[in-house]
Amino acid sequence: MRILAVETSCDETAVAVLQLEDGIFQILHHQIASQIEQHRPFGGVVPELATRQHLLCLDGMVSHALAQESCSLGELDGFAVTRGPGLASALLVGLSYVKGLALAAGKPWIGVNHLEGHLYSPFLSLGVEPEFPHLGLIVSGGHTQLLAVRDLGDYVKLGSTLDDAAGEAFDKVGKMLGLPYPGGPQIEVLARNGDPQAYVLPRSMLDSKNLNFSFSGLKTSVRVLLEKRTGLVDNEQELADLCASFQAAVMDILVYKARQAARENSLKKLTLSGGVSCNQALKKAMAQMAEIEGLEFLVASPILSTDNAAMIAAAGLLHLRAGHTSGYELDVDPNLRLCG
Ligand code: KG4
Ligand code: ZN
Numbered sequence: 428m429r430i431l432a433v434e435t436s437c438d439e440t441a442v443a444v445l446q447l448e449d450g451i452f453q454i455l456h457h458q459i460a461s462q463i464e465q466h467r468p469f470g471g472v473v474p475e476l477a478t479r480q481h482l483l484c485l486d487g488m489v490s491h492a493l494a495q496e497s498c499s500l501g502e503l504d505g506f507a508v509t510r511g512p513g514l515a516s517a518l519l520v521g522l523s524y525v526k527g528l529a530l531a532a533g534k535p536w537i538g539v540n541h542l543e544g545h546l547y548s549p550f551l552s553l554g555v556e557p558e559f560p561h562l563g564l565i566v567s568g569g570h571t572q573l574l575a576v577r578d579l580g581d582y583v584k585l586g587s588t589l590d591d592a593a594g595e596a597f598d599k600v601g602k603m604l605g606l607p608y609p610g611g612p613q614i615e616v617l618a619r620n621g622d623p624q625a626y627v628l629p630r631s632m633l634d635s636k637n638l639n640f641s642f643s644g645l646k647t648s649v650r651v652l653l654e655k656r657t658g659l660v661d662n663e664q665e666l667a668d669l670c671a672s673f674q675a676a677v678m679d680i681l682v683y684k685a686r687q688a689a690r691e692n693s694l695k696k697l698t699l700s701g702g703v704s705c706n707q708a709l710k711k712a713m714a715q716m717a718e719i720e721g722l723e724f725l726v727a728s729p730i731l732s733t734d735n736a737a738m739i740a741a742a743g744l745l746h747l748r749a750g751h752t753s754g755y756e757l758d759v760d761p762n763l764r765l766c767g
Contacts (some may be wrong), residue, residue: 698725
């Protein structure tokens with residue numbers, strides 16, 4: 428089975444062609460047009476700008492994908508597209524485009540939950556089909572969620588953030604530190620030369636007796652510290668120490684909650700996905716915890732961690748194979764949930 432997928436939920440226009448044969452995923456085409464440079468001067472994503480860029484790029488990228496794979500629309504078995512969550516106008520570009528493709532090709536299509544794409548990206552990275560049940564931790568710019576993944580489409584939310592997502596906390600702290608957008612990768616680089624114990628920062632909700640997260644207190648602590656210690660960001664070592672201390676606090680919270688979730692739900696396989704899972708220190712800490720706990724640990728490869736269309740293709744392909752399809756009346760849903 429071979430499908431083409433489109434992702435336009437935020438600030439990356441992405442197109443992929445994915446094949447599943449004998450239980451093996453093969454990414455035949457993978458293209459991402461990042462808009463980071465366009466949004467950088469504004470310190471975050473500007474929805475109108477994102478939408479216009481998707482409109483400008485998408486058609487050419489799909490034509491390129493088909494030309495490169497030397498395949499016509501009719502040779503594909505279907506299409507997948509992100510229908511939410513994300514920016515409404517940006518999602519609409521991809522969804523409308525794929526409806527047109529499916530209509531022209533006379534093939535089935537499916538609107539995919541962006542988070543479901545992230546969820547399966549660690550398996551896609553290995554080229555294998557997902558195994559159930561497992562514990563999924565999604566850490567992206569918009570979401571931080573722990574899920575019991577019981578089967579395709581059967582998810583139980585075990586915990587999620589009550590305020591900022593982990594990536595959002597990285598980006599907001601990055602902005603406070605005067606770092607270019609997005610702050611996550613910048614903080615990671617600076618943290619490599621810093622002392623994670625230099626500043627005492629809070630680990631919120633560790634004693635909450637539930638699996639929810641909160642990162643806004645941590646962000647506020649950094650702001651208060653910066654107000655007290657004016658000039659800190661101009662000192663190279665102090666800046667590195669603060670980045671390392673902040674990153675360590677985020678990691679401690681994520682690792683602690685993932686361990687609790689695995690123990691409480693007797694899940695033996697843990698996956699880590701979403702843009703923040705590019706973070707090497709987080710991957711290492713999570714892998715160490717998994718080893719101690721006897722968990723199998725799978726993490727998305729960096730190219731499949733941040734937003735891409737191959738992960739949307741993987742989720743879409745699994746659904747199409749299971750006979751699930753979308754109708755032309757389906758609309759985008761900027762607040763689409765995976766469960767509960
Ligand atoms: O999954 P993603 O591409 O987009 C969303 O669906 O939100 O994630 C983007 C997020 C941004 O907040 C970015 O700062 C963060 O992932 N990120 C990182 C790293 N690379 C990307 N955070 C920490 N360390 C990194 N190396
Ligand atoms: Zn994402």
